[in-house]
Amino acid sequence: MESVAFLPRINIKKPSLRTIAAATVLLCVYIAIRRSLKNKSLKATKEIPSPPSCYPIFGHLFSIGNMLDRTIADWHDELGPILKIKVGSRTIVSINEPKLAHKLFASLGTKSAFRFQTDFVRNHYTLGEKGIAFSQPDGYWKKSRTIASAAFAPKQIEKYMDFIYQESDQLANNLIEGTEKESSVCPFDYLDLFSMNIATKINFGKRFESLQDPDYITMSEINKSSVILAGSAKNTCDFFPAFSVIDFFSGKKFRAKQFIKLHHNTFYRYMIQEARLREGTNLIKVLDENNCDSTEDERIVLTSDFTGAGTDSISVNLSWFIIFTCVYPQIQLKVIDEIDIFVRSHQRLPLFKERLELPYCISFIKECMRFRPNLVFGLPRKAYHDIEIDGYVIPKDAMFMPNLYSMHRNPTFYNNPKAFFPERYLDNLRTMQAAANGRVEKRDHFNFGWGRRGCPGSYLSEVELFSSYVAIMARCRIEPTSDGMPDSETTVNIALNNWPLPFKVKFTKRANSLPTEYDN
Numbered sequence: 001m002e003s004v005a006f007l008p009r010i011n012i013k014k015p016s017l018r019t020i021a022a023a024t025v026l027l028c029v030y031i032a033i034r035r036s037l038k039n040k041s042l043k044a045t046k047e048i049p050s051p052p053s054c055y056p057i058f059g060h061l062f063s064i065g066n067m068l069d070r071t072i073a074d075w076h077d078e079l080g081p082i083l084k085i086k087v088g089s090r091t092i093v094s095i096n097e098p099k100l101a102h103k104l105f106a107s108l109g110t111k112s113a114f115r116f117q118t119d120f121v122r123n124h125y126t127l128g129e130k131g132i133a134f135s136q137p138d139g140y141w142k143k144s145r146t147i148a149s150a151a152f153a154p155k156q157i158e159k160y161m162d163f164i165y166q167e168s169d170q171l172a173n174n175l176i177e178g179t180e181k182e183s184s185v186c187p188f189d190y191l192d193l194f195s196m197n198i199a200t201k202i203n204f205g206k207r208f209e210s211l212q213d214p215d216y217i218t219m220s221e222i223n224k225s226s227v228i229l230a231g232s233a234k235n236t237c238d239f240f241p242a243f244s245v246i247d248f249f250s251g252k253k254f255r256a257k258q259f260i261k262l263h264h265n266t267f268y269r270y271m272i273q274e275a276r277l278r279e280g281t282n283l284i285k286v287l288d289e290n291n292c293d294s295t296e297d298e299r300i301v302l303t304s305d306f307t308g309a310g311t312d313s314i315s316v317n318l319s320w321f322i323i324f325t326c327v328y329p330q331i332q333l334k335v336i337d338e339i340d341i342f343v344r345s346h347q348r349l350p351l352f353k354e355r356l357e358l359p360y361c362i363s364f365i366k367e368c369m370r371f372r373p374n375l376v377f378g379l380p381r382k383a384y385h386d387i388e389i390d391g392y393v394i395p396k397d398a399m400f401m402p403n404l405y406s407m408h409r410n411p412t413f414y415n416n417p418k419a420f421f422p423e424r425y426l427d428n429l430r431t432m433q434a435a436a437n438g439r440v441e442k443r444d445h446f447n448f449g450w451g452r453r454g455c456p457g458s459y460l461s462e463v464e465l466f467s468s469y470v471a472i473m474a475r476c477r478i479e480p481t482s483d484g485m486p487d488s489e490t491t492v493n494i495a496l497n498n499w500p501l502p503f504k505v506k507f508t509k510r511a512n513s514l515p516t517e518y519d520n
């Protein structure tokens with residue numbers, strides 16, 4: 001007590017009961033006003049509609065069925081542009097209205113930029129939330145996104161154009177040779193080799209010679225297994241937490257961990273080391289030369305994200321292009337006529353920069369992508385906090401996603417949306433990348449997502465899709481086998497990608513004497 005004796009004496013009067021009561025009332029009023037202001041900003045004025053047939057514990061699981069894109073589209077037709085679906089303990093919010101989706105994913109971009117991660121992705125694949133596709137905006141994502149934006153910018157992709165044209169040539173030749181050998185071909189493997197070669201060339205400077213190349217076989221298997229392990233079907237515990245215990249005791253978690261450690265990471269480490277020794281440029285060398293401060297683990301997850309994102313998406317789209325070309329012979333004739341006119345006048349195949357001379361091909365590609373989006377639910381995001389939009393509140397922790405199948409059939413956005421009609425795009429030929437980053441009213445389709453988490457590979461994708469489709473159609477006709485037309489209706493959902501059923505068609509070499517090369 002004595003040590004504070006030098007402090008001036010303050011005469012503190014004891015507060016009266018009346019003062020205490022007044023202060024308490026004021027404090028209560030203040031808290032009430034703050035609470036009401038907070039609630040007001042997040043007050044749902046409308047309840048997000050939920051489809052019927054929601055059962056305890058399972059939610060809507062049994063009502064969704066096999067073709068979930070169609071079921072959820074029917075629910076949207078019935079209940080409106082935003083839906084709340086329950087699967088187990090998880091709330092999923094689906095949106096099918098373009099302007100509402102734009103508002104949520106682009107305008108409210110800072111609030112909606114978190115990714116939903118499955119158990120495998122969170123605990124094994126991302127090695128501590130590294131990489132780009134599944135990392136969170138408050139973590140590694142920003143650094144990875146800067147690398148992606150530079151690596152896949154149109155100017156950078158220009159450096160790989162010749163390579164992409166050569167791979168397109170090779171793909172067309174493989175499909176024709178396969179048909180000549182076996183009388184018909186299921187194109188999946190050749191499409192995988194094509195898209196994988198472009199991804200590995202950019203990442204590691206590496207191209208695989210053939211489907212039999214042992215490194216290709218390993219890469220392709222690792223890629224496929226990672227995609228499947230990352231999907232919701234293999235991560236039941238994200239929806240039913242009790243399964244976590246079963247997964248642990250059944251050894252599922254251990255096997256996932258071993259797959260990542262012994263197969264995935266070992267192979268990617270090998271690809272990275274080889275990339276450093278290879279002639280020419282590649283992403284790993286660029287990162288090394290620029291003293292990029294990313295660790296080896298970050299490089300593994302980043303290059304794996306780029307390879308995973310850039311292969312199946314291209315193969316699925318090209319598969320649908322092939323199917324629709326086959327099932328609509330009149331459309332096929334128009335595509336072929338347009339390419340032949342170009343080739344006759346230039347004596348070579350069209351380059352991507354000359355794409356506007358092939359308006360019908362561009363329109364066909366856009367229409368296929370509208371009609372059969374590969375990622376029908378995009379890459380789902382997660383509400384980190386409650387998000388208010390148009391009077392609805394998307395609750396914290398909900399997984400939310402666009403419903404692209406249903407959005408692309410929205411009659412307020414597309415005329416006669418259920419018809420397959422490439423001509424609808426003849427007056428919207430700008431690149432899909434430009435459309436994806438432009439105003440919502442001017443968008444062609446929504447396959448590349450929105451805003452800051454939109455697909456950084458959109459330009460590369462468009463170059464790949466255009467040049468390979470044109471290279472195939474410049475050389476051959478696509479015809480059905482004696483078993484009939486391929487099935488253009490059924491979709492098979494494998495870890496978010498909507499594949500067609502396996503199918504066979506004939507790639508029959510065309511009997512004309514026009515050049516089929518890129519340079520004359």
Ligand code: HEM
Pocket residue numbers: 105132133134145148152305306307309310311313314317374375378379447448449450451452453454455456457458460461
């Ligand atoms: C037709 C082919 C493709 C389609 C339809 C597609 C579609 C998408 C979609 C819907 C997203 C999520 C967007 C969002 O959340 O708003 C995405 C993300 C991503 N895509 Fe693509 N993609 C394709 C090809 C590629 C290619 C060739 C690459 C090459 C590297 C790539 C790299 C990525 C990456 C890294 C992300 C994650 C971005 C982030 O989370 O910040 N994609 N893609």
